[in-house]
Amino acid sequence: MAEAGTPIAKKGKSRANTPDPDFDWREIAWLMQVSRALDRLEETRLVPERKVLYQFSARGHDMAQVMLGTRLDHPRDGACGYYRSRPFLLSLGVELEDALGSAMGRAGGYSDGRDIGVVFNYPNPAGCPALPMCGGVGAQYTPTAGWAQAITYYRDVLGDDGYAGAIAVVLGGDASCATNGFWSALTIATTQKLPMLFYVEDNQYGISVPSTYQTPGGDIARNLASFGNLHVLSGDGTEPAEAAGLISEAAEYVRGGSGPALLRLSVPRLQGHSFQDTQAYKSEAFVASEWERDPLPKLKSYLVGALMDEAEWDAIAAEAEEAVAAASAAAEERTVSSPDRVTANVFYEGEMQLFGGQWTRGYRAPASTETPRPQGQRINMSTAIRRTLDAELELNPRMLLFGEDVGPKGGVHGVTLGLQEKYGVERVFDTSLSEEGIIGRAVGLALAGLLPVPEIQFRKYAEPALEQINDCGTMRWRTNNRFAAPMVLRMPVGFFKCGDPWHSQTNEVQFVHNPGWQVAVPSNAEDAVGLLRSALRGNDPVVFFEHRAMLDDAWARRPWPGDDYVLPFGHARKVREGDRITIVTWGAMVPRCEAAAEGLSADVIDLRTLQPWDREMVLKSVARTRRCLIVHEDLRTGGFGAEIAAVVADEAFLDLDAPVARLTMPDIPSPHNPVLLDWAVPSVERIRAKIDELLEF
Incomplete structure (x- = not known):
């Protein structure tokens, strides 16, 4: 095995004509045919019928993704993909009906219709979870690094032997290697020698932008060859034997405890970035060269004659078509989630989440x-x-x-x-x-x-x-x-x-x-x-x-206040009580407001939390005092005081004897010189002056 930091091009343990026995090739063939059938169904019917609004074909990326998923068999493995990772999700066990139902935004599935169907999540009680993906390119890398660090923490600090050999895997395209998230995760994983596999699918384009705009020469593996504490491998993700060997080697290296690895596989993107993408930025010759590298006929050539005959291959394809058709019918029977539920589950509401925390x-x-x-x-x-x-x-x-x-x-x-x-x-x-x-x-x-x-x-x-x-x-x-x-x-x-x-x-x-x-x-x-x-x-x-x-x-x-003292969120506190004016504030403005109200009959309310905030206390106080002043250090325009003022005006308008007032910093950054700062931040004197103004209204 090469030393860490050395790229290995087109190397793996299976190069003979006999398919690698460590892989279930029939399962790989089945999942790849299912993935192709899903793409085909969406592109020919569900998208034109506007039943699927966001569609990202995985055609060309699919074979190697499926292989990768079959290597994640440790119960404490974790993985995070991106919007072109559905074949990988299928290999982890995602139900076809959920995959299609989520793509159609129907009830149930990944999100109950709240998120686009290509942004996956999968708790997977039977094995490796698919951590919640994000719509932002590169956002998957650092959470996966966190999962990798958690593996080492459970194993080495908490002494849980069940984490021995577990790994974290993150999938990304070549364009994502230019993002902050990629480089941050790479730094975390290599400095901590975490059990993390960076799996980079290089299709040479980020939407329309060539990979040479993302990394010099368009090859992240070559450019990271000397990166410390990183085992780098690179090869062709369309050649079954080569891809299988590289994926096995990368996973085994990380499981062995030597630190992180990066595997770059070159794959074609056989459709546009999304369904709407015409790929007009590619030449006809380049598109033709991509189709010549389609991994599906290569997989068929690799398996037929060595592991199965033509009839079995055709039967697998037919069964995949039938399974996708049945899943589509079931998914289309799903309803749309009731709109009155769309505000649920922003916060914990008493029903435990399935995963996390x-x-x-x-x-x-x-x-x-x-x-x-x-x-x-x-x-x-x-x-x-x-x-x-x-x-x-x-x-x-x-x-x-x-x-x-x-x-x-x-x-x-x-x-x-x-x-x-x-x-x-x-x-x-x-x-x-x-x-x-x-x-x-x-x-x-x-x-x-x-x-x-x-x-x-x-x-x-x-x-x-x-x-x-x-x-x-x-x-x-x-x-x-x-x-x-x-x-x-x-x-x-x-x-x-x-x-x-x-x-x-x-x-x-x-x-x-x-x-x-x-x-x-x-x-x-x-x-x-x-x-x-x-x-x-x-x-x-x-x-x-x-x-x-x-x-x-x-x-x-x-x-x-005691070793067991807790203060629930959403409960404000009155630091001074009175009946002529309500002053609402928080943070460093609380003592200033208290001092400004000296000698007056005023309610001075310290909100203590802004989400949630104690609307009830504020509204009850305003109903009694009939005046409201909101004081905060933040800028005036769009500050949280505007929200409080709007609620008071909306729900206590008839109780008011004066306009709702705000005293804040002006809409400028915080000045450095103390003289300028004292002018900008609400002072005791300015707060008192505003109180007097409202009391005289």
Whole structure:
């Protein structure tokens, strides 16, 4: 076997005329004929009849994909494909009726009609699951790296021998090798020597763009030949013996524990990128050369005479056609899911998802109380968060804490100081500098039943991870509660002594606007403990904002509320009560609003969470005070205060004696100079002035 990093072109253990006995060739022939029949049915009838709206043919990719699927026979294997991976899904056991019913957007199937049918998921209780695919190119790589890391964690840290020999496999096209996700996952897998197989199908085009635009020379295997800790193989995915040998060798290498491998197989894309794609950008000669490489006649030539006769081959093809026709009839009998159910399963609603999250692996939260029991001296918010993380790490061996600089440094804000020393680098660890990789890895870890607690170092740095954040939040909904990936995403936000456009952003509303995420914005140490512990023991993904100015703020200090204190989401708190005006706020603006209301009869409401938010408390207060002021640090246009104002205007209009008012930052990034920052952020004086204005209305 070649050394890691050495590409092996056209090499495998089966090169003789006798088909490799390690493969079930009749099953491969059957599945390939089924895949062709599915493509043919969609292209000739279901798409023209508009019963299938998105169709991506796998013709040309199909044979090698089926072979790959038959190699994933370990009960702890995991795999994630992309929109051209249906033959692979068929080899894992997806029912034909589900495949067609999902393509038609009918009830049941992958998503109950919520997602396009080529974005697959498959819990597969009998074997390797197909992790939820995403519509974004390259988004499959980092979650698969997370699954691979989970394999090593279960095996090496939790001592579960059932994970020995398990691997994670990710499928992607040649164009996806240009994405952030690919390079981030490659870094994670190679630096950690994870059991991960990168399976790259090179059809020389990304829609209309040649592969030479994606990687120099159009050959990712050749370009990665010297990449550290990576075993690289390359060959022809249309030659049955060659493809079988390479796939076996790649899978065996990764199962052997030597680290990750990348297998690039050259395959033709025998139809357009999608049904609507005419391929006018290809020359007639190039299209003809692709059809000359069609793997189906090559498979027939390889098997007929060596393993079966012509009649058996024809019988398999006929049986495949019959099976697809029967599945089509059954799928067309399915109804469309009732529209009144389309809002269900955004969050956990009491019915357990089939796959993903620690709750599906037997986790039971310790006893808790919603009543704080203050103990000892007041502590700052930073200490409160660290102590909560420490306590939950102690109680829950499934919990992992990670991000940039969270290890020996203890985080740039010192919140995780000492935790790696106490729990080890397997549980508290630094990551490569890739926010896509941090969150994507967390998704894979969560799908494998662990509790990831990733940190994004500053709110502004979350932008490269937004695709993974969105995909994670929508997972429960778009799989109709088949999959979920609960995690707690910690993120420092806001100003601290000074500001700037890169470290001081809040923009909480962006995460409220990502369906499926709960959002916490504690203003003090006690609330931080209760909300964080609630999130760590919950069954939904949570964004936990830690305001930089409040981490060591004297006002935010509180006694430790107890080792079992939890604070349910959606319960606001009144920090001051009165009857002349309602002031709604959160985060660093809470103490400012409290100070501004000094000497007045005012309800000052700290929302504590924005998703969900306590509409009932706000509306009841407004009905009594008849005035409402909303104060937040985020920008005015499109800020979360606009949502609150709209709800108050819509549901409490007749109770109001004055217009609903907002006081926010102007629509600018956070200024750096403290003088400019103090002008931009709502101050106690400006808040008081706005209160007086409303009281005089």
